[in-house]
Amino acid sequence: MAGKFISMRNLKFLLYEVFDTVALTKAPYYQQHNQKSFDLVLDAANKIAQKKFYPLFEEMDRKPPYLENGQVKVHPAVRDIMIEAGDGGWIGAAFPEAWGGEQLPHILHCACHLITSAANYSAGVYSELTSGAARLIHSFASDDLKQKYLPNMMAGKWQGTMALTEPQAGSSLSDITTSAYPTDQGYYRLKGTKVFISAGDHDGADNVVHMLLGRIEGAPAGVKGISLFLVPKLRVEGAQLVPNDVNVSQVFHKMGYRGAPITELSFGDKDACRAYLVGEPNRGLGYMFQMMNGARIGVGLGATAIASAAYYASLDYCKTRPQGRKLGQKDPKTPQVAIIEHADIRRMLLFQRAVVEGSESLLMQCALYEDTMYCRPREEHEKYELLLDLLTPMAKTYPSEMAILSTSQAIQCLGGYGYCEDFPVEQHFRDCRIHPIHEGTTGIQGMDLLGRKVVMKDGKAFMLFLEEAHATLAQAQGLASVEPLCRQFEAALKSLAQLTAQLAGSAATRGAEVYLADATLYLEMFGIIAIAWQWLKQAVTSQKALDGKAKAADQNFYQGKLVTANYFFAYELPKIGYLVQRLTDGNPLTVTMESSFFND
Numbered sequence: 162m163a164g165k166f167i168s169m170r171n172l173k174f175l176l177y178e179v180f181d182t183v184a185l186t187k188a189p190y191y192q193q194h195n196q197k198s199f200d201l202v203l204d205a206a207n208k209i210a211q212k213k214f215y216p217l218f219e220e221m222d223r224k225p226p227y228l229e230n231g232q233v234k235v236h237p238a239v240r241d242i243m244i245e246a247g248d249g250g251w252i253g254a255a256f257p258e259a260w261g262g263e264q265l266p267h268i269l270h271c272a273c274h275l276i277t278s279a280a281n282y283s284a285g286v287y288s289e290l291t292s293g294a295a296r297l298i299h300s301f302a303s304d305d306l307k308q309k310y311l312p313n314m315m316a317g318k319w320q321g322t323m324a325l326t327e328p329q330a331g332s333s334l335s336d337i338t339t340s341a342y343p344t345d346q347g348y349y350r351l352k353g354t355k356v357f358i359s360a361g362d363h364d365g366a367d368n369v370v371h372m373l374l375g376r377i378e379g380a381p382a383g384v385k386g387i388s389l390f391l392v393p394k395l396r397v398e399g400a401q402l403v404p405n406d407v408n409v410s411q412v413f414h415k416m417g418y419r420g421a422p423i424t425e426l427s428f429g430d431k432d433a434c435r436a437y438l439v440g441e442p443n444r445g446l447g448y449m450f451q452m453m454n455g456a457r458i459g460v461g462l463g464a465t466a467i468a469s470a471a472y473y474a475s476l477d478y479c480k481t482r483p484q485g486r487k488l489g490q491k492d493p494k495t496p497q498v499a500i501i502e503h504a505d506i507r508r509m510l511l512f513q514r515a516v517v518e519g520s521e522s523l524l525m526q527c528a529l530y531e532d533t534m535y536c537r538p539r540e541e542h543e544k545y546e547l548l549l550d551l552l553t554p555m556a557k558t559y560p561s562e563m564a565i566l567s568t569s570q571a572i573q574c575l576g577g578y579g580y581c582e583d584f585p586v587e588q589h590f591r592d593c594r595i596h597p598i599h600e601g602t603t604g605i606q607g608m609d610l611l612g613r614k615v616v617m618k619d620g621k622a623f624m625l626f627l628e629e630a631h632a633t634l635a636q637a638q639g640l641a642s643v644e645p646l647c648r649q650f651e652a653a654l655k656s657l658a659q660l661t662a663q664l665a666g667s668a669a670t671r672g673a674e675v676y677l678a679d680a681t682l683y684l685e686m687f688g689i690i691a692i693a694w695q696w697l698k699q700a701v702t703s704q705k706a707l708d709g710k711a712k713a714a715d716q717n718f719y720q721g722k723l724v725t726a727n728y729f730f731a732y733e734l735p736k737i738g739y740l741v742q743r744l745t746d747g748n749p750l751t752v753t754m755e756s757s758f759f760n761d
């Protein structure tokens with residue numbers, strides 16, 4: 162199997178031309194890095210992706226994990242991949258040096274994540290989860306727990322997980338019932354069941370460390386009574402590893418993303434499961450949000466990466482598949498043309514490119530806000546925290562929802578062959594379907610955005626976003642070719658601001674249920690505008706590069722960027738028109754519809 166799954170040229174365009182990533186190295190926190198070291202990191206990620214991840218893309222799908230004698234068996238390469246992630250410093254790449262990390266900017270880590278996930282999404286999940294769990298331990302756990310559990314996680318020998326979901330508590334985490342009973346021995350005795358836990362058990366690691374949400378006996382009801390625990394599969398007792406009464410009851414059979422297991426886990430069947438409290442009691446959900454926010458960006462990256470791989474597979478096919486003739490050519494004796502010559506195929510390719518490169522840009526923007534925080538004094542952190550907080554639902558959801566449409570268009574480009582296993586696009590379509598579901602469904606993200614984030618701190622985050630968007634408009638001044646895009650974008654921002662004020666203003670009188678009934682549509686609209694913002698940035702950068710006499714070899718790249726930006730503004734941005742209409746309409750149709758009306 163050979164092929165292109167991501168554009169390194171585009172990643173470098175975003176890193177070095179759209180976002181001035183190298184400027185981060187002026188700050189003391191990132192001063193040990195420079196563009197050369199960034200390029201070396203990108204090349205290393207690409208090498209692993211090409212040599213280790215990509216060759217296993219299909220095989221890991223065809224040989225999914227299974228349960229044997231209480232242990233989940235995964236592809237034998239997983240162990241090797243985990244160790245390489247540890248030895249190569251990938252698990253701790255973005256961690257501070259004081260934690261044994263590389264202090265690599267998140268935006269670089271983000272690019273590397275895109276590269277490896279485009280090659281094989283499942284293969285990268287094991288180490289990403291371990292990295293997130295390790296970060297949580299670093300931030301909030303006691304020194305004793307850090308010493309006992311972190312070194313082997315950082316080395317890629319032990320798996321980390323996030324264990325939140327329970328059969329009766331999926332989206333509704335306030336209904337978690339896994340119970341922790343205090344002992345006088347410094348640990349809690351745990352009892353409960355968790356479902357859908359990614360990499361919850363497998364033979365590619367020697368131990369599994371669960372970062373688990375549970376409820377201490379007698380804790381208040383709801384989210385105010387949730388605590389965070391570290392629960393190992395094998396607990397460290399002196400030099401010994403002792404089984405901790407964590408049992409796998411099921412490994413689920415999934416439609417895609419089959420290279421990684423999701424498990425049902427049972428804790429404390431024999432009353433012998435020890436859980437160690439992380440941080441303070443009843444503050445667990447707040448701590449877990451650190452991992453969840455990172456994971457939400459990670460989901461956006463995964464979706465984008467899969468859509469990228471599907472785009473390049475379909476692009477390759479469209480360049481070589483002869484079918485039909487140009488309209489107007491009536492002579493059947495003339496040779497057929499490659500299907501990329503047909504306007505409808507180009508439309509589908511442009512759609513995919515617009516989704517992929519727009520999403521990549523938004524995700525890097527979020528990573529850059531996080532990095533900028535590390536470079537600025539404490540009193541300036543709030544601005545970047547708020548922007549990141551506000552944009553996270555879009556950065557998770559736009560790529561997740563659009564990757565489904567984008568990979569579907571990739572299949573469409575291949576016609577009947579796209580529907581068959583001989584080509585990778587059907588797997589990409591299956592693999593990306595998970596993303597609107599895990600780490601908070603699209604519905605939950607919509608309510609988080611409209612119910613909390615746009616109104617938090619009197620709309621401060623929202624105002625900051627508008628300022629950022631207007632700063633981009635200012636950068637476009639004087640560029641005639643992007644002038645029409647600017648006018649359209651300005652109008653979209655105005656609609657968004659008016660609509661948001663109208664919705665938020667009527668929230669109290671109309672009640673929460675009506676206010677949030679179409680929150681998903683609001684999220685969809687905001688997502689399209691956030692991506693339009695990123696396309697405007699890319700168009701401005703490309704036009705300036707062309708005006709500055711870009712190298713001949715780069716002319717096509719920048720021209721292609723401008724056409725794709727124009728595509729987004731012509732075909733995608735106008736979709737907000739319908740959304741604004743629906744959202745201002747105010748008729749609470751879905752609220753007034755009775756459940757019984759669905760009968761028969």
Ligand SMILES: Cc1cc2nc3c(=O)[nH]c(=O)nc-3n(C[C@H](O)[C@H](O)[C@H](O)COP(=O)(O)OP(=O)(O)OC[C@H]3O[C@@H](n4cnc5c(N)ncnc54)[C@H](O)[C@@H]3O)c2cc1C
Pocket residue numbers: 322323324325326328330331332333356357358359360415418423595598599600601602603604605
């Ligand atoms: C492949 C995979 C990997 C996963 N990995 C992990 C993991 O590592 N750790 C972990 O803890 N969990 C994990 N999960 C669980 C995942 O996060 C949950 O599936 C998700 O949170 C949704 O919960 P649910 O499946 O119970 O669906 P439900 O919560 O029952 O939701 C069903 C539908 O109802 C909607 N809905 C629910 N409540 C509301 C509401 N109040 N208002 C409006 N709509 C609502 C949802 O948006 C959704 O469309 C994973 C799941 C999968 C499939």
